Amino acid sequence: MxxxxxxxxxxxxxxxxxxxxxxxxxxxxxxxxxxxxxxxxxxxxxxxxxxxxxxxxxxxxxxxxxxxxxxxxxxxxxxxxxxxxxxxxxxxxxxETAAAGALARTIVEAGADYGRNDTQAGNSINLEFVSANPTGPLHIGHTRWAALGDSIARVLKASGADLVSEYYVNDAGAQMDKFGASVLAAAKGEPTPEGGYPGPYIADLAAYVLERRPDLLELSDEEQLSTARELAYAKQLDEIKASLEAFNVHFDVFFSERMLHAKNAETGASLIDDAVERLRAQGHVFDEGGAVWVRTTAFGDDKDRVVRRSDSEIYTYFAADAAYYLSKSDRGYRHKIYLLGADHHGYVHRLKALAGAAGDDPQKDIEVLIGQLVSVNGARLSKRAGNVIEMDDLVSWIGADALRYSLARYPADSPLALDPEQLRRRTNDNPVFYVQYAHARTVNVARNAAEAGVDRSEFAPELLAHETEAALLGALQEFPRLVAFSAELREPHRIARYLEELAGLYHRWYDTCRVTPLGDAPIEAVHRTRLWLNDATGQVLRNGLDLLGVSAPERM
The missing domain is CATH 3.30.1360.70 (Arginyl tRNA synthetase N-terminal domain)
Incomplete structure (x- = not known):
């Protein structure tokens, strides 16, 4: 029941x-x-x-x-x-005790599917997060958005959403030329150009470029810049992907901004050209003062947005944003979620206005989630980047599990300060250790039960009558509804807090109710039935940790 x-x-x-x-x-x-x-x-x-x-x-x-x-x-x-x-x-x-206890068997038989639900069925979602420029390593801010975004994706998929997680690669524009010029300068042994990218990682990329193209400095000036930029870009993007995979964050799509600027061989128009004309056809684009504008104030924006300035043939970033938004719709994603950093508050109104101009409902078809800053006590700036705390350094120092769990444990809109020394402790005041230890304990109990001859050949749910069993079963019942609620609110931190409560209830049950009999006492139905409850709890802990992208160790 x-x-x-x-x-x-x-x-x-x-x-x-x-x-x-x-x-x-x-x-x-x-x-x-x-x-x-x-x-x-x-x-x-x-x-x-x-x-x-x-x-x-x-x-x-x-x-x-x-x-x-x-x-x-x-x-x-x-x-x-x-x-x-x-x-x-x-x-x-x-x-009734038997009705409540029957859940233990239901969970064990459902396995990894327990908690999955269909509350988001029929909802086609494009979730974009991280989307850091491929001009340097991922830093501490990206680390938080990666943990949150991936966990949001997991709870939405577990709730039946048709979801794609997407990384927008900002690989077009002036910053890429500055990046290429910085790498080329390092390859030549010259100072970083004004407005360029500093840091030893640029020197590492320059060494990589020279290794791949020993003839780099024999090329024309234009070819030198192009070659340095493209080889360093590909290498840096590979490193970003490797950092994300090491953090157990998976993207379905890496969407290149260059696709928006590329000219169609038949029409000669880019996706940005097409986007501007589509918005013009809907009556939202106008020309004024020699510039091209989108009338976003009609949809709540604080000012109309320029897509091409009067003194330029180059489109603005907003034009690329428009083309990218329409691309998501064209690929079949009705609902778009953007997870942006704390310095992107100004994007909320313009993106919602863009959705309205594209013919969508800004209140339903687009969400812009703003994440707040995170700091790490005692963290040192990266030796490679020089001015940031790198994701790779954090993962190496704190561990992927502890870092992911801690970053997903708080709402996205709350500032966060992490204490690495606490997260490295193997004590109960470390939340991730507390939950993972509970899971490892369920595995150990099952292992000891097998050695003692206790199996799941019998199930008498009416015997799960102890108050700690009632409390544990009550919490286990909550899991599917909590997953659905977390998906609806885009709040995976609710899963983490639930797992901590469940771990506490399990530890109290473990201290009170035995799965294996004492000494030479016979194995009874209650022991076999409690093994079902033990294994059910382990399954829910495992399922919950997976939604946070955190492992469930069998030994600790």
């Missing part, structure tokens, strides 16, 4: 009540509207509902009267032990 089954039972009870009390206009109720909460005080039962408080007025009755009517009918439901009305009209439900 899980919350979904309870909701279905409650809907079957409420529907005739609503039809009887309000025959002229029955309430349009669905099971999804009838949420249950787990009482903090277990004396109040396994589940609680405030539906009577919400529906009493439209049904023309008092909350307590409606709650009592619901309670009387719900008490006759299979798997429900008792129902009580509390306070102004809360309905508290206690499940």
């Amino acid at each position: 899980n919350p979904e089954a309870l909701a279905a039972a409650l809907l079957a009870i409420l529907t005739p009540i609503a039809e009887r009390r309000r025959p002229e206009e029955p309430l349009a109720l669905e099971a999804a509207d009838l949420a249950f909460d787990r009482p903090k005080n277990r004396d109040h039962g396994d589940w609680a509902s405030n539906v009577a408080l919400k529906l009493a007025k439209p049904l023309g009755t008092s909350p307590r009267e409606l709650a009592q009517e619901i309670a009387d009918a719900l008490a006759a439901t299979d798997g429900v032990a008792s129902v009580e009305v509390a306070g102004p009209g809360f309905v508290n439900i206690r499940l």
Whole structure:
């Protein structure tokens, strides 16, 4: 008996009540509207509902009267032990022990699929995050967006979304020429050009370019710049991809900005040219003062945006943004999510206005999530980059698991300071260790059970009657709904906090209830049944950690 089954039972009870009390206009109720909460005080039962408080007025009755009517009918439901009305009209439900305990077997049999749901089914999403310029290594800011973005992608996919995770490679424009010039200067032994990129990593790239093209300095000036830029760019992008993979972050698509500028062989127009004309055809592009504009103020922007200035034939970055947005739509992604850094607040209105100009609903079809800054106590600047804290250095120092878990443990919009020394400790005050240790303990319990001859050949859920078992089962029931809720809100930190609560409940159960009998005591049904509960908990811990991109060690 899980919350979904309870909701279905409650809907079957409420529907005739609503039809009887309000025959002229029955309430349009669905099971999804009838949420249950787990009482903090277990004396109040396994589940609680405030539906009577919400529906009493439209049904023309008092909350307590409606709650009592619901309670009387719900008490006759299979798997429900008792129902009580509390306070102004809360309905508290206690499940039969066997009905609650049956969940352990359900979880074990579902395996990695437990927690997966279809609440995002039919939702086609393009999720863009990180998207750092390929002109240097990923830094601490990118590290946070990588952890958050990948975890958001995982919970959305687990909830049924058709999602692609995308990295926009900013490989066009003046910054690429500055990057190439910086590498070329290093190859020649010259100072970094004004406005160029400093740091020993540029020297490393220059050495790589010279290794690949020993004849570099024999080429014409134009060929030297082009060759240095392209070889260094490819090498730096490969290093970025390697850094992300080492951090267990996977992108489905690396989209090159150059694709937006490339001319079609047949039409001679680029995707940017096409985007401007498409927006013009919809009445949102106008010419003024020799420049080309998009009237984004019609969609809430604080000013109209220039796509081509009067003194230039080169499109602005906003024009590329427009073409890129339309490209996402053209590739079939109705919903677009952008995860941007703290210095991109100004992009929110312009991107939403762009969505409106493209014919989308700015309130539904685009989300712009702004992540806040993160700092690391005692972290040193990168020796290679000189002025940043690199992702690779953080992963090497703290570890990918501890870093990913910690970055996903807080909402994106909250500033964050990490304490690496705490994250490296193997103690219970380190959250990632606490959760991973709980998983390792479930594996160890199963291992010891096998050696003692305890297996899952028997399952008697009515024997899971201890208070720690009731609490543990109650938490396990919450997991699918929590995954769906995290996906809906784009908040994977809820998964982390849940896992910590689950780990605590498991440790308390472990201290109280034995899976293997003491000494020469016989193996009984309760031991075999508890093994199911142990393994179910391990499965949920494993599934939850996977949603955060964190490993579930079997030994610690």
